[in-house]
Amino acid sequence: MTDLANSFAAHFVGTAIVPDDERYETARAVWNGTVEARPVLIAQCRTVEDIVAAVNLTRDAGLPFAVRGGGHSVAGLSTCDGGVVIDLSPMRAVAVDSTRGVATAEPGATWGDYDAATGQHGLASTGGLISTTGVAGLTLGGGIGWLQRRHGLACDNLIGAELITAEGATVRASQSERPDLLWGLRGGGGNFGIVSRFEFSLHPVTTVLGGLMLFPIDQGPDVLRAFRDWAADLPDEGSMLAAVLTAPPEPFVPSHLVGQKAVAILGCWCGDLEDGATALEPLRRLKPAADVFGPMPYPELQRMLDAGAPAGLRNYFRGGYLSELSDDVIDVVLEQGAAMPSPMSQIHLHQMGGAVGRVGVDATAFSGRASSYTYNLVSTWTDAAEDTVHIAGNRRLAAALGPLSLPSTYVNFLTDAPGDTDTPVRAAYGDDVYERLARLKREFDPTNLFRANHNVRPAR
Numbered sequence: 001m002t003d004l005a006n007s008f009a010a011h012f013v014g015t016a017i018v019p020d021d022e023r024y025e026t027a028r029a030v031w032n033g034t035v036e037a038r039p040v041l042i043a044q045c046r047t048v049e050d051i052v053a054a055v056n057l058t059r060d061a062g063l064p065f066a067v068r069g070g071g072h073s074v075a076g077l078s079t080c081d082g083g084v085v086i087d088l089s090p091m092r093a094v095a096v097d098s099t100r101g102v103a104t105a106e107p108g109a110t111w112g113d114y115d116a117a118t119g120q121h122g123l124a125s126t127g128g129l130i131s132t133t134g135v136a137g138l139t140l141g142g143g144i145g146w147l148q149r150r151h152g153l154a155c156d157n158l159i160g161a162e163l164i165t166a167e168g169a170t171v172r173a174s175q176s177e178r179p180d181l182l183w184g185l186r187g188g189g190g191n192f193g194i195v196s197r198f199e200f201s202l203h204p205v206t207t208v209l210g211g212l213m214l215f216p217i218d219q220g221p222d223v224l225r226a227f228r229d230w231a232a233d234l235p236d237e238g239s240m241l242a243a244v245l246t247a248p249p250e251p252f253v254p255s256h257l258v259g260q261k262a263v264a265i266l267g268c269w270c271g272d273l274e275d276g277a278t279a280l281e282p283l284r285r286l287k288p289a290a291d292v293f294g295p296m297p298y299p300e301l302q303r304m305l306d307a308g309a310p311a312g313l314r315n316y317f318r319g320g321y322l323s324e325l326s327d328d329v330i331d332v333v334l335e336q337g338a339a340m341p342s343p344m345s346q347i348h349l350h351q352m353g354g355a356v357g358r359v360g361v362d363a364t365a366f367s368g369r370a371s372s373y374t375y376n377l378v379s380t381w382t383d384a385a386e387d388t389v390h391i392a393g394n395r396r397l398a399a400a401l402g403p404l405s406l407p408s409t410y411v412n413f414l415t416d417a418p419g420d421t422d423t424p425v426r427a428a429y430g431d432d433v434y435e436r437l438a439r440l441k442r443e444f445d446p447t448n449l450f451r452a453n454h455n456v457r458p459a460r
């Protein structure tokens, strides 16, 4: 056993896994199958004291480390070669205080864990669209989800956090204690330390109107223009997503459409169900080939897309913000979407606005307040020999959308490792927010110990 493993054995109640351990191959795997990193030790924490011990031991050993919540960083930021992975995934408890309307989540909780706990009380906070994604990384980067236009982003629901710093100290952030740190944790990622506890505000959400409609791709130009005009007046109760994808072999999809490129309109209405059905009527008049919008428990909607995002496939994402869904954007998305070589690849256009747009640009570190849509170009494939084809195709699409997009981007949809420059991360946040994050970074992590993230360099 190495010195490091001995130190962990002495100070750690969790499980420390080294490369010759039979559990190592499973433990080192992350969601994106293109990420192949081999850490020297995986510290699976069970307690907050474990997190503190892992930070102290790794720092004192002079090793790099990565922090892992749900392990869904497409860029592979929750693992590292030759360093330690501080793996929070065993810490998944979620406690609900329905009287105060507050949920407390441990840092390894997934949105599935969170929704299961809060759903029992008929309560929810905005979370991601796939239940296996981590509460931690998604919230710290911003957090787009089905409730966002009514209840804000996941990070807008974050009202308190407990942070373990580079020195192993514990700091609390809330509106009354270190509000500057809370500002940074709402979009600034894992730059300041390890969040060991998240506190979210909860909202009454029980049965929602959720599902999707599918249209053949040749109806795409009309459908996306009609969708855009309809969505512009949609009340906040509705949060929608337009997508270009390959129609799946599901029982609700007509056989002539299965395997064909299609336009999908997906969404959630979290208000009165009859009002929601009325709101959807104009979309239904477009005569979708499939329509499975209907009432369902919110946690079920949160799992609806899970089967399409299994762990271990090869993935590359690029994202951006749009001020509008212009005709030019629609043309690019349909033309290039129809040509995507993998049937698993998709283009997502998340509707923003509503409660998300009413939060001031200075109020959090999230960079997309002014956007009407956030796009995510999701390339997914299975064969490593095809990496170049799919990544190049994704980058071509991103290059075509770039001139039509706002200057900033959403860090949680960035895949490319920034290398030796802070340019992509600075561009993602914009200069003003980046500088403010850099000053906060200087205070909490002046030596940039926490750098396996979309890294903000400490201000000089």
Ligand SMILES: Cc1cc2nc3c(=O)[nH]c(=O)nc-3n(C[C@H](O)[C@H](O)[C@H](O)COP(=O)(O)OP(=O)(O)OC[C@H]3O[C@@H](n4cnc5c(N)ncnc54)[C@H](O)[C@@H]3O)c2cc1C
Pocket: 031, 066, 067, 068, 069, 070, 071, 072, 073, 074, 077, 078, 088, 107, 127, 128, 129, 130, 132, 133, 134, 135, 136, 137, 138, 139, 140, 141, 142, 143, 144, 145, 189, 190, 191, 193, 194, 195, 196, 309, 412, 413, 452, 453, 454
């Ligand atoms: C299938 C899939 C679906 C997605 N859907 C959505 C969506 O609907 N909405 C959306 O906004 N985004 C979505 N994303 C993007 C997602 O927000 C990011 O991938 C996010 O980083 C995932 O969080 P995680 O905890 O699973 O990731 P991890 O890979 O564990 O961590 C991501 C980053 O956060 C850091 N981190 C993790 N835990 C902590 C902690 N406790 N303290 C400090 N830093 C920490 C890590 O070091 C790393 O830098 C999706 C991604 C995937 C792969």
